[in-house]
Amino acid sequence: MDRYSFLRELADSWVLLLLVVFFLGTIVFAFRPGSRPLHRDAAESIFRNETKPASAGEKEVE
Known part of the structure; x- marks a missing residue:
């Protein structure tokens, strides 16, 4: 059996x-x-800072 037939099966x-x-x-x-x-x-993670923009140094709250 050749390689192509074996791989096909x-x-x-x-x-x-x-x-x-x-x-x-x-x-x-x-x-x-x-x-x-x-x-x-x-x-909903994209809406976590909906009321105010996140500041540059602010970490996400989990």
Whole structure:
């Protein structure tokens, strides 16, 4: 079997399976229970200094 055929069969079977498992794992990780506060914090982080601009020396409050 030449190299191209071997790599083609590998990509069509095991690598495809690995990528599907990785994709599903990423989806499960993003929607896991308890991650809502982390996602909300990341989404609202750009509005932390909405009432006044941050000064040059001011650190973010967590």
